[in-house]
Amino acid sequence: MIIDHPLLGPRDSSEFVYLGDARMLDRPDPDAPDAARAFYEYGYLRDNPAGPHRELWFHEGGDRSWLVVTRDTVTHEITRVEMARDVARAKGRST
Amino acid sequence: MRYSGFRVIREALRGHTGWGAAWRDPEPKDHYDIIVIGGGGHGLATAHYLAKVHGQHRVAVIEKGWIGGGNVGRNTTIIRSNYLLDGNEPFYELSLKLWEGLEQDLNYNAMVSQRGIINLLHSDAQRDAYIRRGNAMMLNGADAELLDAAAVRKEYPYLNFNDARFPIKGGLAQRRGGTVRHDAVAWGYARGADSRGVDIIQNCAVTGFRIEEGRCIGVETERGFIGAKKVGCAVAGNSGRVMDMAGMRLPIESHVLQAFVSEGLKPVLPGVVTFGAGHFYVSQSDKGGLVFGGDIDGYNSYAQRGNLPTVEDVCEGGMAIMPMIGRARLLRMWGGIMDMSMDGSPIIDRTPVEGLYFNGGWCYGGFKATPASGYCFAHLLATDQPHPVATALRFDRFERGYMIDEKGMGNQPNLH
Numbered sequence: 001m002i003i004d005h006p007l008l009g010p011r012d013s014s015e016f017v018y019l020g021d022a023r024m025l026d027r028p029d030p031d032a033p034d035a036a037r038a039f040y041e042y043g044y045l046r047d048n049p050a051g052p053h054r055e056l057w058f059h060e061g062g063d064r065s066w067l068v069v070t071r072d073t074v075t076h077e078i079t080r081v082e083m084a085r086d087v088a089r090a091k092g093r094s095t
Numbered sequence: 096m097r098y099s100g101f102r103v104i105r106e107a108l109r110g111h112t113g114w115g116a117a118w119r120d121p122e123p124k125d126h127y128d129i130i131v132i133g134g135g136g137h138g139l140a141t142a143h144y145l146a147k148v149h150g151q152h153r154v155a156v157i158e159k160g161w162i163g164g165g166n167v168g169r170n171t172t173i174i175r176s177n178y179l180l181d182g183n184e185p186f187y188e189l190s191l192k193l194w195e196g197l198e199q200d201l202n203y204n205a206m207v208s209q210r211g212i213i214n215l216l217h218s219d220a221q222r223d224a225y226i227r228r229g230n231a232m233m234l235n236g237a238d239a240e241l242l243d244a245a246a247v248r249k250e251y252p253y254l255n256f257n258d259a260r261f262p263i264k265g266g267l268a269q270r271r272g273g274t275v276r277h278d279a280v281a282w283g284y285a286r287g288a289d290s291r292g293v294d295i296i297q298n299c300a301v302t303g304f305r306i307e308e309g310r311c312i313g314v315e316t317e318r319g320f321i322g323a324k325k326v327g328c329a330v331a332g333n334s335g336r337v338m339d340m341a342g343m344r345l346p347i348e349s350h351v352l353q354a355f356v357s358e359g360l361k362p363v364l365p366g367v368v369t370f371g372a373g374h375f376y377v378s379q380s381d382k383g384g385l386v387f388g389g390d391i392d393g394y395n396s397y398a399q400r401g402n403l404p405t406v407e408d409v410c411e412g413g414m415a416i417m418p419m420i421g422r423a424r425l426l427r428m429w430g431g432i433m434d435m436s437m438d439g440s441p442i443i444d445r446t447p448v449e450g451l452y453f454n455g456g457w458c459y460g461g462f463k464a465t466p467a468s469g470y471c472f473a474h475l476l477a478t479d480q481p482h483p484v485a486t487a488l489r490f491d492r493f494e495r496g497y498m499i500d501e502k503g504m505g506n507q508p509n510l511h
Contacts, residue, residue, distance in 0.1 A: 048333070074397045
């Protein structure tokens with residue numbers, strides 16, 4: 001698989017480390033009253049779709065940036081690659 | 096029809112005209128007591144034990160393709176019960192005992208071959224860990240034997256004992272482990288279930304669950320609605336897809352695991368050998384091919400095919416312990432989709448939906464578990480109680496903090 005890095009261009013996926021579902025960017029509020037339940041769901045439950053999947057890849061063998069890659073889990077086709085930083089900022093996370 | 100030596104001779108003299116189909120191809124009925132989704136090893140074993148042990152005969156197995164076309168035909172055929180933790184070891188030991196009596200039980204030649212398995216060890220710390228694991232196995236009624244380097248060398252003289260980084264210092268052997276002809280397991284269980292009245296419905300995908308007032312009353316399929324008092328889901332690999340139709344999110348990711356076969360060679364590997372410092376396991380099939388595998392590719396996949404970096408990684412593992420493997424040509428490789436659970440252990444449990452039961456999360460170890468998985472899932476479906484050896488294999492263990500983290504890893508190799 002080739003991941004088209006937004007800054008570095010096409011790179012082989014073996015340069016990357018995979019973390020999983022990009023919903024891991026949405027860390028629950030630890031002070032919420034249902035935090036224990038929310039963290040259980042955040043930590044353990046997955047949508048695990050067959051089809052397009054937004055997922056986190058870490059460019060360990062490169063610029064050490066985190067990417068959000070949209071990849072089809074049935075065909076392995078990659079349709080979109082974003083910087084995880086930009087995705088998090090768009091959600092209003094720290095600058 | 097019972098198979099026997101006499102029958103083979105009789106049919107040989109009569110031009111093999113008397114063999115019938117091993118199982119029927121029935122039309123689905125409107126209603127069953129129990130429906131098992133998934134005609135793989137686990138689903139068919141479940142149906143067999145439901146009929147045989149629990150006297151349930153109004154049972155259907157619904158399979159989207161043909162039976163045995165998924166992971167039961169895609170694995171590396173290894174059976175063993177060399178686990179450490181209490182939540183796992185009694186379960187896998189029950190499985191190994193069921194393997195030992197399987198062919199007599201099913202009247203079917205599954206080529207169960209207890210040729211033994213050796214986990215190689217490469218350091219003093221690993222020896223201590225293996226001694227502990229061997230003791231845990233023996234406490235649960237399994238067999239274990241610690242070998243020193245000389246004993247391993249006697250059985251496998253060509254392994255790489257002098258590797259500078261990972262010298263082989265011994266191994267933990269389980270002599271009752273071995274290999275099984277994997278397709279025959281599906282066929283044997285199908286025949287056993289069918290002969291007791293179970294309907295095996297192939298080429299009929301489940302397209303939804305009918306759930307009314309929190310209770311599952313049947314499944315929608317490509318051939319219409321089929322009602323049931325209870326529905327069991329045994330579709331590991333596709334668990335996320337199927338349970339999504341019931342609105343459930345699971346502690347599971349689907350990943351692709353590859354397996355490999357070399358060209359046929361003369362007998363060289365008497366048993367199963369695993370690398371203790373990497374992830375590599377190898378045995379030799381009765382046709383002569385070296386059957387081996389290693390890690391999952393490491394990203395979510397439903398593709399049933401893997402990519403080349405993992406091929407290289409697995410072959411490096413092989414070269415590290417058995418350099419002569421480099422002289423063999425790779426004949427075939429393929430991928431299967433694993434339910435990778437978050438702690439690396441399976442789930443056999445009820446679900447929040449009344450009448451809907453779940454069996455999945457088998458990770459690397461589904462094949463060896465087939466008999467016990469079917470046995471325990473049948474017990475759960477028939478009695479609504481977990482089987483005594485499967486009481487730890489529950490959904491809520493993640494929320495309660497009782498993970499069965501045999502290797503400290505699940506869907507990905509991060510320690511937790």
